[in-house]
Amino acid sequence: MMRKVNLFTLDTPYREPLTVLGYEFGRQDAEKCVAIVGSMRGNEVEQTYVCADLVRRLAVLEEKGAMDPGKRVLVVPSVNAFSMNISERFWPVDKTDINRMFPGYDLGETTQRIADGLFSAVQGYAYGVQLCSFYLPGDFQPHVRVTDAGPISQESLRMADAFGFPYVVAKKPSSFDTTTLNYNWQVWDTHAFSVFVRDMGSLSTHNATEVEDCILRFLDDRGVVRFTLPGGFRSTHLDESALVDVRSERAGGFFLRDVEPGERVRAGQTLGQVLDAGDAHVKEMLAAPIDGRVFFCHVDPLINQYTIAFKIAAETTWSHAE
Known part of the structure; x- marks a missing residue:
C-alpha cells in the first residue's frame, strides 16, 4: 500500500x-x-x-x-x-x-x-x-x-x-x-x-x-x-525552435488578448492589443505572422516592450512521429 x-x-x-x-x-x-x-x-x-x-x-x-x-x-x-x-x-x-x-x-x-x-x-x-x-x-x-x-x-x-x-x-x-x-x-x-x-x-x-x-x-x-x-x-x-514568437515590439502598457492557447489563427489575424497606460489608446496591434495554432499566451495585464506575447505553432511544422 x-x-x-x-x-x-x-x-x-x-x-x-x-x-x-x-x-x-x-x-x-x-x-x-x-x-x-x-x-x-x-x-x-x-x-x-x-x-x-x-x-x-x-x-x-x-x-x-x-x-x-x-x-x-x-x-x-x-x-x-x-x-x-x-x-x-x-x-x-x-x-x-x-x-x-x-x-x-x-x-x-x-x-x-x-x-x-x-x-x-x-x-x-x-x-x-x-x-x-x-x-x-x-x-x-x-x-x-x-x-x-x-x-x-x-x-x-x-x-x-x-x-x-x-x-x-x-x-x-x-x-x-x-x-x-x-x-x-x-x-x-x-x-x-x-x-x-x-x-x-x-x-x-x-x-x-x-x-x-x-x-x-x-x-x-x-x-x-x-x-x-x-x-x-x-x-x-x-522542435521548440520552430515556434514563432510575436512580441510587443513598439511599446509596453496594458495587455489585452483576443485568443487562447489551442486556437487556430490565420496570418494577419489580431491576437491582442497593447494600450497606453495613461489614456488607453491603442499603441500596438499584435497580429499573427503565419497560419497556425496559438501555443503560448502572455497573461499578465501589463506587458513590457519586446516581451513575447504569443508563440505560434506553424501549420507547416506539424508532423506526427513515425
Missing part, C-alpha cells in the same frame, strides 16, 4: 527545517520505475495540485489491485513549500532557482543541497516526469517536452507519444539546461519528460485532470497501472 516517506530534511537559517515528502507505490524492494516531481518554485501551484491529486488517484487504483506491485512509483508534490508559503517564486533568501542547481552539492549553498537531496531520492528510476513552468508567465497549450541530452533523448521522444498530449516538443539544450533535473536525469540514464500545464500561479481542476490523465496514460503504457483511459491526442511533434 501507499507509503508516505520523508525523502530528506534540511535545516534552514530563518525558519523551521525544510522537509520534502514523497509518496511511494509498489513494494519497497520493487524496481524503481517512475518518479514524478512537482513544484520546485513557489508559484507552481497547479503543478503541486496535479501531483497531489495524482497521489489520490493512484491510491485508489492500488486499492483496486490495478497497479503492478513489482514496479515502484514515487510522487513528490512539492520540493519548495518554503517559497510557496510566502508567495516567492525562487528561494527567498538568495533568489536562486532549485531547478538550476542539479545534480546538486551536499556541501554547497542551500538550493544546491536541496537539489542534491532530491536527486539522490529520484536517481535510478527508469522514467522521470517533472511538472514544469516556463520562464515567462503565461498560458500554454499543455504538452510534454524532451531536452536533447544524447541518444537516450531520441528514444524518449518516441515514448512521449504515450502521454496523449496535443504536442511533443523537442528542445535543444542551452547552457543553463545542463543544470536542470530533466537534463541530469538523462545523464544518469533516466528517460526524462517535462510536462507543462496550461497555466501557472492559479488552480484549475479541469486543466489539472487533463494533465493527470496524460500521466496515467503513460503509466499504463509502461505497465505500471492496468486500466485503459479513453481520450488523448495523436501527438504532433515539433
Whole structure:
C-alpha cells in the first residue's frame, strides 16, 4: 500500500527545517520505475495540485489491485513549500532557482543541497516526469517536452507519444539546461519528460485532470497501472525552435488578448492589443505572422516592450512521429 516517506530534511537559517515528502507505490524492494516531481518554485501551484491529486488517484487504483506491485512509483508534490508559503517564486533568501542547481552539492549553498537531496531520492528510476513552468508567465497549450541530452533523448521522444498530449516538443539544450533535473536525469540514464500545464500561479481542476490523465496514460503504457483511459491526442511533434514568437515590439502598457492557447489563427489575424497606460489608446496591434495554432499566451495585464506575447505553432511544422 501507499507509503508516505520523508525523502530528506534540511535545516534552514530563518525558519523551521525544510522537509520534502514523497509518496511511494509498489513494494519497497520493487524496481524503481517512475518518479514524478512537482513544484520546485513557489508559484507552481497547479503543478503541486496535479501531483497531489495524482497521489489520490493512484491510491485508489492500488486499492483496486490495478497497479503492478513489482514496479515502484514515487510522487513528490512539492520540493519548495518554503517559497510557496510566502508567495516567492525562487528561494527567498538568495533568489536562486532549485531547478538550476542539479545534480546538486551536499556541501554547497542551500538550493544546491536541496537539489542534491532530491536527486539522490529520484536517481535510478527508469522514467522521470517533472511538472514544469516556463520562464515567462503565461498560458500554454499543455504538452510534454524532451531536452536533447544524447541518444537516450531520441528514444524518449518516441515514448512521449504515450502521454496523449496535443504536442511533443523537442528542445535543444542551452547552457543553463545542463543544470536542470530533466537534463541530469538523462545523464544518469533516466528517460526524462517535462510536462507543462496550461497555466501557472492559479488552480484549475479541469486543466489539472487533463494533465493527470496524460500521466496515467503513460503509466499504463509502461505497465505500471492496468486500466485503459479513453481520450488523448495523436501527438504532433515539433522542435521548440520552430515556434514563432510575436512580441510587443513598439511599446509596453496594458495587455489585452483576443485568443487562447489551442486556437487556430490565420496570418494577419489580431491576437491582442497593447494600450497606453495613461489614456488607453491603442499603441500596438499584435497580429499573427503565419497560419497556425496559438501555443503560448502572455497573461499578465501589463506587458513590457519586446516581451513575447504569443508563440505560434506553424501549420507547416506539424508532423506526427513515425
